[in-house]
Amino acid sequence: MSTIRARDLAKTYRISEKQPGLAGTLRHLVNRRHREVVAVDRISFTIEPGEIVGFLGPNGAGKTTTLKMLTGLIHPSAGELEVAGYQPWRRQAAFLRQITLVMGNRQQLIWDLPALDSLRVNAAVYGIDEPEARRRIGELAEMLELGPELQRPLRKLSLGQRMKTELLAALLHRPAVLFLDEPTLGLDVNAQARVRDFLADYNRRTGATVLLTSHDMGDITALCPRVLLIHQGQLFHDGSLAALTQRLAPCRQVRLELEHLHPAEAFAGFGTLEAHQGHQVRLLVPRAQLTERVAALLERFAVVDLEVSDPPIEELIGGLFRQRAAAAAAGAEP
Amino acid sequence: MRPPLIRDIRRYARSLRCFWGTSLAAELEYPLNAAIELVSVLGNLAGSLFVLQLLFAGGPSLGGWSWSGALVVLGLYTLLDGFTTCLLQPNLSRIVNHVQTGTLDYVLLKPIDSQFWLSARTVSPWGLPAMAAGLGLIGWALAQAGPGAAAGLRSPGAVLLALALLLAALVILYSLWFVLAALSIWFVKVWNATEVLRYTLVAGRYPISAYPPALRLLFTFVLPVAFLTTVPAEALLGRGSALWAVGSLVVALLCLAGSRLLWRFAQRFYTSASS
Amino acid sequence: MRRAWRVARALLGSQYALMLEYRAEIALWALSGVLPLIMLGVWSGSGAGAAAGLTPQQLSHYFLAAFVVRQFTVVWLIHVFEEDALQGRLSPLLLQPLSPLWRYLASHFSEQATRVPFVVLMLVVVGLAAPGVLWWPSAGALLLGALAILAAFLLRFLLQVIVTTLCFWSERAAALDRLLLIPYLFLSGLVAPLDTFPPAVRRLALATPFPWMVDFPARLLAGEPVNAALGFGAIAAWCLVLLPMAHLLWRAGLRRYSAMGA
Numbered sequence: 001m002s003t004i005r006a007r008d009l010a011k012t013y014r015i016s017e018k019q020p021g022l023a024g025t026l027r028h029l030v031n032r033r034h035r036e037v038v039a040v041d042r043i044s045f046t047i048e049p050g051e052i053v054g055f056l057g058p059n060g061a062g063k064t065t066t067l068k069m070l071t072g073l074i075h076p077s078a079g080e081l082e083v084a085g086y087q088p089w090r091r092q093a094a095f096l097r098q099i100t101l102v103m104g105n106r107q108q109l110i111w112d113l114p115a116l117d118s119l120r121v122n123a124a125v126y127g128i129d130e131p132e133a134r135r136r137i138g139e140l141a142e143m144l145e146l147g148p149e150l151q152r153p154l155r156k157l158s159l160g161q162r163m164k165t166e167l168l169a170a171l172l173h174r175p176a177v178l179f180l181d182e183p184t185l186g187l188d189v190n191a192q193a194r195v196r197d198f199l200a201d202y203n204r205r206t207g208a209t210v211l212l213t214s215h216d217m218g219d220i221t222a223l224c225p226r227v228l229l230i231h232q233g234q235l236f237h238d239g240s241l242a243a244l245t246q247r248l249a250p251c252r253q254v255r256l257e258l259e260h261l262h263p264a265e266a267f268a269g270f271g272t273l274e275a276h277q278g279h280q281v282r283l284l285v286p287r288a289q290l291t292e293r294v295a296a297l298l299e300r301f302a303v304v305d306l307e308v309s310d311p312p313i314e315e316l317i318g319g320l321f322r323q324r325a326a327a328a329a330a331g332a333e334p
Numbered sequence: 335m336r337p338p339l340i341r342d343i344r345r346y347a348r349s350l351r352c353f354w355g356t357s358l359a360a361e362l363e364y365p366l367n368a369a370i371e372l373v374s375v376l377g378n379l380a381g382s383l384f385v386l387q388l389l390f391a392g393g394p395s396l397g398g399w400s401w402s403g404a405l406v407v408l409g410l411y412t413l414l415d416g417f418t419t420c421l422l423q424p425n426l427s428r429i430v431n432h433v434q435t436g437t438l439d440y441v442l443l444k445p446i447d448s449q450f451w452l453s454a455r456t457v458s459p460w461g462l463p464a465m466a467a468g469l470g471l472i473g474w475a476l477a478q479a480g481p482g483a484a485a486g487l488r489s490p491g492a493v494l495l496a497l498a499l500l501l502a503a504l505v506i507l508y509s510l511w512f513v514l515a516a517l518s519i520w521f522v523k524v525w526n527a528t529e530v531l532r533y534t535l536v537a538g539r540y541p542i543s544a545y546p547p548a549l550r551l552l553f554t555f556v557l558p559v560a561f562l563t564t565v566p567a568e569a570l571l572g573r574g575s576a577l578w579a580v581g582s583l584v585v586a587l588l589c590l591a592g593s594r595l596l597w598r599f600a601q602r603f604y605t606s607a608s609s
Numbered sequence: 610m611r612r613a614w615r616v617a618r619a620l621l622g623s624q625y626a627l628m629l630e631y632r633a634e635i636a637l638w639a640l641s642g643v644l645p646l647i648m649l650g651v652w653s654g655s656g657a658g659a660a661a662g663l664t665p666q667q668l669s670h671y672f673l674a675a676f677v678v679r680q681f682t683v684v685w686l687i688h689v690f691e692e693d694a695l696q697g698r699l700s701p702l703l704l705q706p707l708s709p710l711w712r713y714l715a716s717h718f719s720e721q722a723t724r725v726p727f728v729v730l731m732l733v734v735v736g737l738a739a740p741g742v743l744w745w746p747s748a749g750a751l752l753l754g755a756l757a758i759l760a761a762f763l764l765r766f767l768l769q770v771i772v773t774t775l776c777f778w779s780e781r782a783a784a785l786d787r788l789l790l791i792p793y794l795f796l797s798g799l800v801a802p803l804d805t806f807p808p809a810v811r812r813l814a815l816a817t818p819f820p821w822m823v824d825f826p827a828r829l830l831a832g833e834p835v836n837a838a839l840g841f842g843a844i845a846a847w848c849l850v851l852l853p854m855a856h857l858l859w860r861a862g863l864r865r866y867s868a869m870g871a
Contacts, residue, residue, distance in 0.1 A: 392656025
């Protein structure tokens with residue numbers, strides 16, 4: 001049986017429109033105007049037990065809304081949804097014990113208290129008895145490489161340590177499904193890597209299903225064999241990460257800082273010129289020809305600095321959808 | 335295997351112990367607060383007694399209440415004020431923060447009643463001096479009121495009634511606070527509505543009959559101040575009337591049910607409107 | 610001088626626009642100032658006013674005036690200051706070539722301006738609920754009363770500046786402010802007219818700054834016979850005592866703040 005089953009899941013918000021100022025408020029009282037905004041537009045997918053699935057999409061694509069529907073924080077406007085055998089929006093206690101939600105930008109632990117105190121509260125709320133709770137805390141603390149930090153007030157911990165204690169608190173009740181919204185937000189490279197390792201390890205050990213969103217492609221690359229890409233509320237891609245990268249990033253980005261100024265035409269033949277501002281130049285180069293093109297660039301120009309990277313996922317997705325829109329427009333013409 | 339209901343009750347009881355244990359530990363890090371609270375309680379009490387004495391300068395009674403009767407009302411007010419500082423203020427004024435920072439999501443995802451969590455998550459010991467002072471004042475005033483009042487309280491039934499009315503007062507006070515605090519789900523900007531409540535409830539320092547008729551109606555039917563201090567005080571003085579007692583219990587139940595309903599409605603709004 | 614005028618206009622203008630955004634909160638703060646009206650209810654029901662030689666009309670005029678005075682002398686400096694310091698907004702303010710206190714003062718004036726319609730609305734409600742209690746003060750009383758309210762506000766602001774500077778040293782300065790609120794509440798005339806005090810307590814109260822903050826402006830507004838020169842003199846004297854203190858404490862506090870590298 002699938003852990004998550006979503007069919008034609010949709011969420012439409014009714015947004016009331018109000019003119020600014022007092023007059024606008026008064027007019028709004030008399031004559032309310034509403035506008036429907038489609039945040040999630042009939043998406044369908046299933047996730048099997050033990051899968052780690054990455055949830056991608058630019059800001060405002062509907063990622064968070066979907067995540068909130070899956071956890072039961074938002075009532076879907078239409079469609080069918082089942083998580084761990086329950087309908088999430090009813091938020092039955094038995095369902096809530098099966099899941100957990102971690103948001104990288106919001107804390108559930110108490111700022112002024114040592115994490116252990118907050119953990120004891122969670123243990124009581126989830127009905128885990130003391131010895132069992134101690135055992136689980138010990139186990140998770142070991143996996144997360146947390147020790148005396150748990151006895152220090154939360155405010156005295158580093159961002160990475162805080163995130164790890166948040167994870168510990170979120171996993172104390174051994175949830176079968178983990179929802180992680182930007183779990184590595186703001187963490188430095190080391191802490192990020194440790195959180196990723198832990199999540200992979202946890203998934204291996206417990207067989208828990210993990211669904212995570214991230215802006216950081218690194219998280220997704222390291223953890224998720226499967227990704228769901230959402231754009232403008234629609235499911236655009238459901239499949240392996242390799243297939244997605246192939247589809248989205250056939251090119252790599254080459255960023256150059258040049259000694260001298262050159263006109264835009266000078267870069268023709270090296271790749272697609274993305275940005276050209278004074279001494280700074282950004283080019284998109286097909287993966288297969290990367291080495292020869294870079295070599296040619298170095299030969300042709302006096303290069304002060306050079307950097308090769310994958311274009312940001314948002315730009316890729318944006319570019320892709322611009323292409324699709326252009327193709328659709330072209331197809332419509334006779 | 336214990337039946338689920340008992341298990342749930344035990345779980346809630348253990349959660350409550352944990353909630354209060356952790357918050358007391360945090361609060362006791364500031365011992366200076368104890369001194370400040372004590373001075374503040376004593377100062378407020380002295381001031382209130384002074385004003386009450388001024389009000390009694392015109393005659394032996396205030397709205398038909400003797401000096402010691404009015405003291406019982408003042409004692410009840412002080413007690414409720416302490417209760418507010420202990421439980422209502424620290425918990426309910428935080429709802430708006432949960433809404434603003436989005437941590438309400440975490441509360442809603444706990445397998446425990448969210449109204450229970452929001453209302454009982456922390457406790458502040460700094461209302462205890464006021465509660466103690468209120469109880470002391472009530473005891474002293476009852477002793478002053480003489481044998482008549484004491485005789486009224488001698489039967490277990492009368493004591494029980496007085497306690498029930500006091501409980502009703504606590505429930506009404508809680509519900510008023512909760513309703514106003516929960517409004518911040520819709521209107522984040524009215525986060526300070528509970529302050530208005532706190533300042534308006536000052537009216538409960540004096541017996542309800544001390545006010546002009548229009549205000550008396552207001553304080554009975556709109557903002558039920560009468561049920562907070564005057565009605566329990568009458569029961570304590572052994573002259574509780576059945577009508578007021580029943581009225582008070584009914585109002586308490588209605589308020590509690592109202593707060594519960596509003597919260598369910600608020601949750602539905604929150605889960606369908608937030609993004 | 611012209612620079613001061615320009616700065617004042619710019620500050621007041623921007624702060625007023627800001628306060629308009631907070632009008633819902635301000636309406637509620639205005640509503641939370643009902644204490645004098647509640648006290649009017651209690652006093653009019655007791656014989657204590659008459660015993661002190663006050664007619665019912667005098668009593669109602671006094672408390673309504675006290676209500677207005679209280680509305681326009683509310684000071685919340687310490688709370689915004691604490692918040693600003695905590696959120697790290699204070700440091701950029703301190704970099705500007707203008708003491709943040711002027712900015713806070715301007716925002717207090719703007720808040721009072723925003724309050725005006727709500728206070729008028731509340732008075733209208735009172736007038737409808739109890740016809741005949743409202744009255745129109747004479748032009749002289751109105752002018753002197755408004756001046757006295759302004760003076761009382763400045764005195765309260767100054768007093769709170771002193772408590773606020775203690776924020777530089779202690780996290781509990783706001784608690785101290787709450788303690789100061791107790792004598793203010795009972796000795797200022799907010800809950801009982803000073804005329805009803807026993808003579809000894811009255812003399813004691815008059816030796817503190819508190820009665821000049823409510824009782825004096827309220828009685829001016831209510832048209833009671835008041836020694837206006839004495840009242841304004843007392844406020845000026847208290848300001849002269851508090852001003853150097855506030856100045857020294859503020860400078861010492863800033864030195865401490867910068868020494869801590871915050």
